[in-house]
Each structure stands twice: as structure tokens, then as C-alpha cells.
Amino acid sequence: MASTVASLLPPLLVHGRQSHAVTMHSFPLSPLFERRNHTAFVVKASGDSSESSTTLTVFKTVQNVWDKPEDRLGLIGLGFSAVVAVWASANLITAVDKLPIIPTALELIGILFTAWFTYRYLLFKPDREELFRILNKSVSDILGQ
Known part of the structure; x- marks a missing residue:
């Protein structure tokens, strides 16, 4: 049963939370399942x-x-x-x-790097903006824009 977001009145209840989907006017949605106070939708891309x-x-x-x-x-x-x-x-x-030690060491290195990356780039807003600038610059360098 396909419907559109435009036919649903905001606020739209998705996964038990209220969501104001004002900008999504004509995306086709199909309900996965419906329970009391809980509805989930799958958005299918067109084109x-x-x-x-x-x-x-x-x-x-x-x-x-x-x-x-x-x-x-x-x-x-x-x-x-x-x-x-x-x-x-x-x-x-x-x-x-x-090998007995290498997986544990690599796992520890991964955990430490994740903690450092989170502290360095994700915790504070100026650092997140710096990360976005770095990523955008890298993408433009790769694509030649």
C-alpha cells in the first residue's frame, strides 16, 4: 500500500518519534508494519x-x-x-x-584510533566544521572541481 508523505499530516510518527517531514512531498512510502504508536516506513528512491x-x-x-x-x-x-x-x-x-597477539593488538589500535578521531573531530562543533572542510577539499581534489 503506497502512499505519499503529502497525504500524511505532520508530525509523522516514524519509529516511535515525531518527525516533521515538510520537505518530502512526493516520495513513495510503503509501510513495513504498523503497531500501536509505532509505524515504520521504507522510502524508495525513484530515478x-x-x-x-x-x-x-x-x-x-x-x-x-x-x-x-x-x-x-x-x-x-x-x-x-x-x-x-x-x-x-x-x-x-x-x-x-x-596468531595469538596480533588480532588483540590491532583491535586495541582500532579502539584507540576511534577514541582519538572522536575526540579530535566529532565532539566539538568547530572541529566538525574543520572535518567537513577537509572532506570537501579532498573530494574536490579527487574529482578535479
Whole structure:
């Protein structure tokens, strides 16, 4: 049963909390389940997403390479190399995980880094703004904007 947010009167009750969804006028919603004082919705995106267009571009590129007989061997070799790389990395992770001290040390390093990152960039508003500036600069450098 699909409905739109425009047909629901604000405040909209989602996951037991009130939400004022004024800007979402025509997004299709479908209720997952309804209970007393609890309603959950799934918002479905419409239109072409960047992931699907990227996936289609990759498939078209592979198809174009596959159509050329001289490039098929290279494409098969690349696919085989990818499978071997995934298999080898899975075995390497399993081997490292069996060592007694390394997983614990890596877990401790991860916890310490997470605590430092949270303190450095997430606790205070000026630090969060600095993080957003850094991320936006990195994205613009990567995309060449």
C-alpha cells in the first residue's frame, strides 16, 4: 500500500518519534508494519542512481572489451587475477587472525584510533566544521572541481 508523505499530516510518527517531514512531498512510502504508536516506513528512491549508472558503464566497458577477440585473453586473465587476489587476501586475514597477539593488538589500535578521531573531530562543533572542510577539499581534489 503506497502512499505519499503529502497525504500524511505532520508530525509523522516514524519509529516511535515525531518527525516533521515538510520537505518530502512526493516520495513513495510503503509501510513495513504498523503497531500501536509505532509505524515504520521504507522510502524508495525513484530515478537513476549514480551506482546503477556506474555499474552499467562498467558492464558496457567489459562488453566492449569482450567483443574484441584479441582482448578476451587479457580480460579472462584479469578476472582470474581478481579471484586469486580475493582468495589470497581471505587466507592472509585468516592466518593473521590465528596468531595469538596480533588480532588483540590491532583491535586495541582500532579502539584507540576511534577514541582519538572522536575526540579530535566529532565532539566539538568547530572541529566538525574543520572535518567537513577537509572532506570537501579532498573530494574536490579527487574529482578535479
